[in-house]
Amino acid sequence: MELSAWITPAIVAALIAGLVNVAGWFVTYQRERRLETARREEKVRDYITALRAEIRCHNFRWSETEAVEHLAAIAARIEGNPSYTPFVPRDAGNKIYDAIVNEIHLLPAEAIDAVVRYYAQTHSVAEMVEDLRSETYDRLDAARKTAIYRDYISLRTEAGRLASEAEDALNNWRGAS
Incomplete structure (x- = not known):
């Protein structure tokens, strides 16, 4: 065959x-x-844009110059009137970060560290705000109140620095717009 x-x-x-x-x-x-x-890539661009907006909003309120002047004024008021307790509002929170935290791995590797460190710091600031709003803080002597408030301002200032680092990391991504 x-x-x-x-x-x-x-x-x-x-x-x-x-x-x-x-x-x-x-x-x-x-x-x-x-x-x-x-x-x-479109999802990552959207996440980066949203995170930058949220971080920029926080960073706007946490400038170091404002913090130094603010701390001096509050310290003077507490020392002048030991019963004075500054009102510390709660921040709006981290709605965007909380919404995408389960997909943080999609972000560029170089941005993840900066973004996570920043948001961990905002969590510390939020915890401090709750302490400053407590009755326990209200009953402290003037020196202790001032010291704790100084720590709060220090946490906020550090959050501002970390926000700048996170913004830079997000801005440096090749697909950032």
């Missing part, structure tokens, strides 16, 4: 159809990968 007897037009057609099918799978896979990559 000759080899040409086995190679009939039907077998050739089946081989060609198989090759076309495999090529189609390959092309479809490549297209899906490109679309998935584009969607991921």
Whole structure:
């Protein structure tokens, strides 16, 4: 039996159809990968834009110059009137960070550290605010109140510095807009 007897037009057609099918799978896979990559980059850009906005909003309120002047004024008021307790409002929170924290791994590696350190600091500031709003703080003597308030301002100032670092890290991403 000759080899040409086995190679009939039907077998050739089946081989060609198989090759076309495999090529189609390959092309479809490549297209899906490109679309998935584009969607991921768009999501990362959106996260970075939102985080930058939230961090910038916080950083605007936490400038070091304002903090030094503010601390001097509050310390003078506490020392002048030991029963005075400064009102410390709660911050709005970290709504954007809290919404995307489970997908923080999508951010550029160089930005994750700076962003996480910043938000850990904002958590410390929020905890300090709760202490400053407590009755225990209200009953402290003037020197202790001033020292604790100084610590609060120091935490806020550090948060401002970390916010600047986080903004820089987010701005330096290749896809940042």
